[in-house]
Amino acid sequence: MTFARPDHLFDDDTIPRLPTWVTSARAETLEDVAFLSGAALNHLHLVLNRVDLPHALLRDRLALRAAEACLALSGRPERAGELRDAVYLLRLGDLPGPAGETYLAWRRAVERPLSIKSLGRALPAFESGQIATWLDAGKGAPVTRAAMVLEAVLREAPRADVAGLILSDAALAQAFGWGHLVPLLAPGLKRAELRKQGGDLRMACHRALISSVIEAVRQAADLARRAAHLKAVAPKxxxxxxxxxxxxxxxxxxxxxxxxxxxxxxxxxxxxxxxxxxxxxxxxxxxxxxxxxx
The missing domain is CATH 1.10.10 (Arc Repressor Mutant, subunit A)
Known part of the structure; x- marks a missing residue:
């Protein structure tokens, strides 16, 4: 897959929205859903190349959304406000609790350039060799690679939903050549879909990515505007x-x-x-x- 770089996406002051034919289409076959998710990811790839985007802030906010989704998948009640309290109000020597640990895992996964070492820091329960083996399980197109990694992790460690979702996003980022992991899959997947395999899991991942990319692009546009305003008032x-x-x-x-x-x-x-x-x-x-x- 090649990625065009239309000049208007970078000359404009406003991050463009996804085309309506992506956001409103109703695809039923795997091929059609894959086409739409590819278009959505291509658009996000262009957005992530913008210099006016606060990249670290976007990743951190998407990490919060992914952590919230993981907790919902596991049946826990904590939401964004409670996760922020668990991490940002943490004092030296305090333990963040299970919900806070989930959020910290996602934050650690996104804050440093993508590598086995950074993923090991986010997932200390797993050896670096195991993480590398799981990532190598992904082959083929980007979403197929992500789905294969997710399936490989959950086959060997059925309760490791957070690890599986982090590593599947890592595989996606590697496939697109992104320097950092961008949390996308977790918010769009249902718990039952995590247990699917093969083509069924790929279909679920394609659908999840379409909805997650829509939200990621919306957040990118919002944060770019807010960051520009903060920079403008900083001299005051x-x-x-x-x-x-x-x-x-x-x-x-x-x-x-x-x-x-x-x-x-x-x-x-x-x-x-x-x-x-x-x-x-x-x-x-x-x-x-x-x-x-x-």
């Missing part, structure tokens, strides 16, 4: 260390004031100032233990 910030703080907001899904490189009061004032400028949002709705994000 007078606090020492504000530049490093802005970089944290452009990298992480959520930031606690205590994590910023400023004294506590100055950090809270900076967050309030950014909210007043419309550059970040308070994410919790609480008066204390607040979290902020682009």
């Amino acid at each position: 910030l007078r606090a020492k260390g504000a530049g490093n703080a802005v970089e944290m907001f452009l990298t992480w899904d959520a930031v606690a004031p205590s994590a910023l490189p400023l004294p506590d009061r100055a950090a809270r004032r900076l967050c309030d100032r950014l909210v007043d400028l419309g550059a970040v949002r308070e994410l919790t709705g609480r008066d204390t233990f607040r979290l902020y994000g682009v």
